[in-house]
Amino acid sequence: MRTAILGTGLIGGSVAAALRGRHLASRIVGYDLDPEVCARAVALGLLDAAAATPAQAAFEADLIVLAVPVGSMPDVLADLAPALGSSAIVTDVGSTKADVLAAARGALGTAFARFVGAHPIAGSERAGPEGADPDLFEGCTVVITDAGETHADALVRIERLWQSCGARVVRMDAAEHDRMLATVSHLPHVLAYALVAQIAAQPDAQRKLSLAGPGFRDFTRIAASSPRMWRDVALANRDAIGAELRGFVATLQRIERALAAGDAPWLQQLFERASDTRRRMNRGENEQ
Amino acid sequence: MRTAILGTGLIGGSVAAALRGRHLASRIVGYDLDPEVCARAVALGLLDAAAATPAQAAFEADLIVLAVPVGSMPDVLADLAPALGSSAIVTDVGSTKADVLAAARGALGTAFARFVGAHPIAGSERAGPEGADPDLFEGCTVVITDAGETHADALVRIERLWQSCGARVVRMDAAEHDRMLATVSHLPHVLAYALVAQIAAQPDAQRKLSLAGPGFRDFTRIAASSPRMWRDVALANRDAIGAELRGFVATLQRIERALAAGDAPWLQQLFERASDTRRRMNRGENEQ
Secondary structure (H helix, E strand, O other): OEEEEEOOOHHHHHHHHHHHHOOOOOEEEEEOOOHHHHHHHHHOOOOOEEOOOHHHHHOOOOEEEEOOOHHHHHHHHHHHHHHOOOOOEEEEOOOOOHHHHHHHHHHHHHHHHHEEEEEEOOOOOOOOHHHOOOOOOOOOEEEEEOOOOOOHHHHHHHHHHHHHOOOEEEEOOHHHHHHHHHHHHHHHHHHHHHHHHHHHOOOOHHHHHHOOOHHHHHHHHHHHOOHHHHHHHHHHOHHHHHHHHHHHHHHHHHHHHHHHHOOHHHHHHHHHHHHHHHHHHHOOOOOO | OEEEEEOOOHHHHHHHHHHHHOOOOOEEEEEOOOHHHHHHHHHOOOOOEEOOOHHHHHOOOOEEEEOOOHHHHHHHHHHHHHHOOOOOEEEEOOOOOHHHHHHHHHHHHHHHHHEEEEEEOOOOOOOOHHHOOOOOOOOOEEEEEOOOOOOHHHHHHHHHHHHHOOOEEEEOOHHHHHHHHHHHHHHHHHHHHHHHHHHHOOOOHHHHHHOOOHHHHHHHHHHHOOHHHHHHHHHHOHHHHHHHHHHHHHHHHHHHHHHHHOOHHHHHHHHHHHHHHHHHHHOOOOOO
16 A cells, blocks of 8 residues: 655654655655655655655555644645545544645545545654654554544554554544543643643742652653644643633632632542542553 | 661661662561561562561661651651660651651750761652562652751661662752742652542543543553542641642633633743753753
8 A cells, every 4th residue: 555644743744754664655755844854754764755845745545644733734635635536545643634635635536435534643842753652552542533434444444454553443423523522632731731831931940850859750741742633632622621721720720719718528528539530541441 | 777767668668678689688577567568678678677666677777778658757756766776777768858857856865976977869649568679769859858967877788878879969958948849749749649549430431531542541540649648748747738839820820811712822931941951851951
């Protein structure tokens, strides 16, 4: 299968590595918004060749994987659309789905039936093709979106591809995906960025950070993620994230009042509810 | 050295394991608010014997380590004070220092000069003596507080003990410790508890949590920590934590406005500041 990967950073590079490691791609051509990043992916052996434009990468490809930041999807889709083969399947790995589906629908015309929105819920705070890992998707969940007019065989092919890479596939519509991920992914990223940025702005930041223990390191690991990628996600899903943020601010204000009042039972109850839920996750009791 | 460990959960149990593993304690007697926890620590071989009261554990001990939740320190100190030997050193492992020093000062009288407040910045989401790890303190930072009247030889003995367990020791006054830790430890714990509790209260919590990826797992790992311990920490340091919370709420409200306005440059700048700072931590550039 001739494959084009548009966006050759951590996730695009890992898709390339996963496909190649499992002999699922005969030839992989890459494109990146930053040609230097694409050149590094070629040098690392993740790609067979670097293309100068999305259209050039998509030319003669059977499968096109969009792995650019979601804010860049409309431009990349518009560029590749005229070069799209009549049976090529297009998919993506973006962290938001409603905006990516809308961009694909707008750019691809009737070929939108061969577009399968996908989101592998994997990641790493490493960035760039140097962090690419052929096993990044082993055991991860991939959400696949059916836009209604999506061809059944295109959906099945993308699902099988992800399953071949070791992932568990879940079908969901784009709006539900975006609402759910706002809670369990986008909001946590925003909170981690906000906390580290707030500390960094303090005069004694260095001294404070020198006292950070393993809990702080775990909590803020995702704040090392790509700022550009997450800026795009935050803006693309801003309504759902905004709603989650407002709910979270209300929770924090309630905690502030409990602290001021010395309300030990209320705090313990809140902490216990969280602790019970999080420990069940450790025991794998939230899998569906 | 005859040692008493009051509070034989994860941290107290790990202190016992660390001292025993390094042949730093000839005999370790334990006490826990929950006698069943203490019995488990004896059964696990962490302790030589279980005492029924703090006073009984402290009797004839050269070193007494307080590892109960900080809210229980006043009662435990009051109980053990009359049994304290004339040269015994008392220390603690609490996550807050001003309240613990005040409790020790109030309970110990002139023996307060032999009390050394300490805080090993280590931890784990595991709870109970079953999670005890003799190497938990390897490479961790331990803050030691000098209350002014603290005997120099007591300070040095406790510092050497922690260094023998592989820790890096930093001296700091209690107020500075509590202010710093509010930022890099107490606030993150409160945020992690708040987020998981908020999700747990939603009707589709199970489905959302089934979509949680590795980023969410890292971010919320500390929400599995002991609710009782953290309730006490939150209340003991509520002024500093309250101030951090208010600052954080203001940051979140600013982010909300940026999202609503679609202010991409501002969001990217915030995320970049956080990401740069967090990546420097990964490279070890915040060590002092």
